[in-house]
Amino acid sequence: MSRAAEETNRRxxxxxxxxxxxxxxxxxxPALARIAHVSPAxxxxxxxxxxxxxxxxxxxxxRVERAMFLLRETGRSVTDICYEVGFGSPGTFSRTFSDIVGRSPRAYRQEAGRTADPTGPASPGVPTCFTMAWTRPRA
Known part of the structure; x- marks a missing residue:
C-alpha cells in the first residue's frame, strides 16, 4: 500500500x-470533510x-445500532430513543429503522422479548454473542 493510500485511509x-x-x-x-482535511465531494x-x-x-x-440496544435493554419509549440517538423525527426514525433492521422499532422490541426491567436477560438461555449476531442490522 502506498504512503498516499495509507494517509487517505487514516483520514x-x-x-x-x-x-x-x-x-x-x-x-x-462538510464538517466531516474538514475533519478528514479534504473537500466534501x-x-x-x-x-x-x-x-x-x-x-x-x-x-x-x-444510530440504529444504538437504538436497537436501547430498545432491547431499556423500557424507554421509542420516541425518547429516537431523539436520543440523533434522529429529528419519529417518522424518519421508524422508516430508517425498518429499512435497516427489517421491522419496526416496536416489533423489534417485542421480538427481543424485553420488558421495562433493564436488569433481566435479553433471551434466557441464549448466549449474548448469538443474540448480538441475530439482531445485527442488515448492511
Whole structure:
C-alpha cells in the first residue's frame, strides 16, 4: 500500500471515529470533510470507496445500532430513543429503522422479548454473542 493510500485511509478512519463518538449530534458532510482535511465531494467518494457505504448511511446505521440496544435493554419509549440517538423525527426514525433492521422499532422490541426491567436477560438461555449476531442490522 502506498504512503498516499495509507494517509487517505487514516483520514477516513479519523472521520469515521468522529462519527462513532458523536453519532447523536447533527453531523454533515462538510464538517466531516474538514475533519478528514479534504473537500466534501472527495470525502463522500473516498469514504464510500473505503468503507462500502456513504457517510450518511454509515451514520444512520450507527444510530440504529444504538437504538436497537436501547430498545432491547431499556423500557424507554421509542420516541425518547429516537431523539436520543440523533434522529429529528419519529417518522424518519421508524422508516430508517425498518429499512435497516427489517421491522419496526416496536416489533423489534417485542421480538427481543424485553420488558421495562433493564436488569433481566435479553433471551434466557441464549448466549449474548448469538443474540448480538441475530439482531445485527442488515448492511
Amino acid at each position: 477516513m478512519l479519523r472521520a469515521r471515529d468522529a462519527m462513532d463518538r458523536a453519532y447523536a449530534q447533527p453531523l454533515d458532510v 472527495h470525502f463522500t467518494r473516498t469514504f464510500r470507496a473505503t468503507f462500502g457505504e456513504t457517510p450518511h448511511r454509515y451514520l444512520q446505521r450507527r
